[in-house]
Amino acid sequence: MWPCAMDTPLEKALATLVCTFHKYSGREGDKLTLSKRELKELVKNELGLGERLDGGIEQLMKSLDKNSDQEIDFKEYSVFLSTLCMAYNEFFQESRK
């Protein structure tokens, strides 16, 4: 299933990012993209920030859906995670000051 043994914490983390996408993308419609409902479920269940999403899922969907096909493909999802990672990194660095 994976290109290598995926033993290290970083590899397991990357595998989790991939599996979480497919856990939701497979629920309805195109199995390889997230519909608005699937994205909402993912954010609500998998991200503590979900409730505090200002502007809600509409805004998030609009900002992620670069090709405006009303679906989030894996590339658009990985950009979302990168942005989240940057935010977590800022919290991490602030907390160490």
Place this chain on the structure above:
Amino acid sequence: MWPCAMDTPLEKALATLVCTFHKYSGREGDKLTLSKRELKELVKNELGLGERLDGGIEQLMKSLDKNSDQEIDFKEYSVFLSTLCMAYNEFFQESRK
């Protein structure tokens, strides 16, 4: 330390991505960037792909170091992880065919 409880697998995975960066960036020089040596250590220890890195660390460093300051900052690192994630996603999808 984090913006929320970081309880879910996805949040733990994102926290791992951040912590792994800082585990290596703090070793020498600028504590918030990866030198070539720190990047090499990270790839070697944390990524099974490390040994099979064609073109080696020079090539990787060149491709990631967008502002050519000979250092990899967190943004450049998160782009690297996004690219890796896309590769893992392809393996994941191939394996399910």
